[in-house]
Amino acid sequence: MAVAVGKGGVLELAVLGSLNETPLHGYELRKRLNALLGMFRAFSYGSLYPCLRQLLVNGLITEEPPEETAATTAAQAARDASPPLAGRRSKIVYRLTAEGKERLQHLLTQAGPSAWEDESFGVHFAFFRHTEAEVRLRILEGRRSRLEERLDAVRTALARTRERLDSYTLELQRHGLESVEREVRWLNELIDTERAQAVRATTERADARDAEPLSDKPNE
Amino acid sequence: MAVAVGKGGVLELAVLGSLNETPLHGYELRKRLNALLGMFRAFSYGSLYPCLRQLLVNGLITEEPPEETAATTAAQAARDASPPLAGRRSKIVYRLTAEGKERLQHLLTQAGPSAWEDESFGVHFAFFRHTEAEVRLRILEGRRSRLEERLDAVRTALARTRERLDSYTLELQRHGLESVEREVRWLNELIDTERAQAVRATTERADARDAEPLSDKPNE
DNA sequence: GTTAGCATGTAAGGAGTTACATGATTTT
DNA sequence: AAAATCATGTAACTCCTTACATGCTAAC
Structure with missing residues (x-):
């Protein structure tokens, strides 16, 4: 904490x-x-690379330096020796660390305006x-309101x-209103689905409990 | 120019x-x-006031200092005399200058990505x-593409x-695609309307020309 | 007499973009 | 051998937001 x-x-x-996948x-x-x-926003390299750098510094991701494949090494070996190992152009693969996964989970738990x-x-x-079902629901409702x-x-x-x-x-105005109204309807459907799933989940748990001999609430 | x-x-x-209206x-x-x-974006005072200031400096708008209404003057006169005329809180009305109108017209003529x-x-x-009809059409088509x-x-x-x-x-994805497709259809309708109007306009001009005795192109 | 809305501003900074710079690899 | 695409990065900048600071005026 306090990092x-x-x-x-x-x-x-x-x-x-993405790196979690x-x-x-x-x-x-x-x-x-x-x-x-792509339908909502697009990021540029100018923001992506600095972001990766920062995540790396914070220990949320690790970079796997380009593995020395036969091809790479052979091609490089020819005119190597002088450039120590700077200026090597190859893929740098990033992988999520345990802290990264924690951080991701933390971000996915935030149900506020930022979501x-x-x-x-x-x-x-x-x-x-x-994302947890409960958080999903609160985000959908937050967006709707x-x-x-x-x-x-x-x-x-x-x-x-007046005028x-x-x-x-x-x-x-008409088009704007209609678009937003459409998104609200979409959210309504999603919220209904989420609620139905939540109910189903609790019902299943209730069923399991009812099957138990020592159930607290037999009827209701 | 070169301002x-x-x-x-x-x-x-x-x-x-807005000030043009x-x-x-x-x-x-x-x-x-x-x-x-409001359906598309919202501005805050923190950007609005500096913007007005800048427009004022550039001579695109003028500020009409709060006119000394009877009420204002009376209430002020009571404890005036010491504060010269600083710290007066009242409406500052902004009005477009000739340069401002020119600038607006210039901005409205830009048919590029910024539009x-x-x-x-x-x-x-x-x-x-x-906005000129031609520019309108190009902006609508630009947005569509x-x-x-x-x-x-x-x-x-x-x-x-793959996965x-x-x-x-x-x-x-589905919702995003659908939203964008909807906007494209909306643009199609608008473009059709614009084109129809353009045709009507040229037809009227052609009619007027045909009515002239010295018309260049009698048939075609 | 105190809350709510009207009214104007500033300082600091956030979250990106654009334009540039470089080079490797693949396709034509 | 040229062009396209893959690949990584940086510096400067843009446009706007947040949070703050101030005070007037009307309504409750």
Whole structure:
């Protein structure tokens, strides 16, 4: 503890989450990330590499220096000897450490604005598989109320507006509202599904308990 | 010219565009902006006031110091005399100058990535009323191809993926794709409408020309 | 008389991007 | 042998946010 951890970007979570699935080198990591989140955001190398560096310094990942394959060594050996071992261009594979996994778990447990704001929600959702059911639910609900606040704010502001707007402004409002409403409906479905699963889980546990001879609550 | 103009944030356009409709003071300007663009982004005072300051320095807006209303003067007169005229808290109304209008027109003529990227498209669209038809069309098409690129990129990346994804990742992909596809359809409709209007406009001009006795192109 | 909303600002800093620089490997 | 793609990295910068600081005015 007190390791002066994370500066709270989404990138950190995205990187740790990806490396949790499988070790990767920077270039491919970025491709994966942009394939996974491409509809919501895209990261550049200019942010990715410094992030990896920082994670390395913090001990959350380890770098496996390019293994000396036959090909690499042979090609290198020809004009080596003078450059000690600097300037070696090859893949640097990063792997999550135990601390890294801990940190990832910590980040995935955070159910706050940092999880449901526009920039971060997608990333958090992408790793829901590794998130506790309860936290998932709170994030989905958090996002939903965030969006509903927004709808309220814009709608009441719109209602108070004296001058009527031109057709472009109007069309933008309409499209914006519709998009957000759609996402709210989507969230509603997801929340229902999550709740149903939670119920099923408790029911199963209840069933198991009912089967026990010493059950506390036989009926109810 | 060579006034070392604009650093290219969307805020500048949003402010100039709003002040073009009617003079406003900072506080209300922000409310308007967030009502207009609330579904897409929100600005804070911490960015708005410095922006206004900069626009003022650049001569794109003027500030009308709080007019000395009867109420203000009366209340102030009681304990005035010592504070010369500093620390006066009241509305500061900003108004667009001729240079400001020029600058706004310039910004609205830019049909490039700065107009159709995620952060800026909404703002540009919001002021389409003051944008030339041709520029409008190019921005809409630019945004559409931007989104289509994104769809392509994600879809081909998805197709190349070996391992099949968990249900959350899948659901995120599905929702993301669907949202972007929806926006593309929306853009298609808008583009069609714009084109129809353009055709109507040229037809009218052609009709007018055909009516002329000395028309160059009688048939074709 | 105190909370809530109106009104204006500043300092510090966050989370990235762009543009650049370099070089290896594969494809054409 | 040229072009494309793979691969890693840095410096400078951008645009905006957060948190703070201040004070007026209206409503309860």
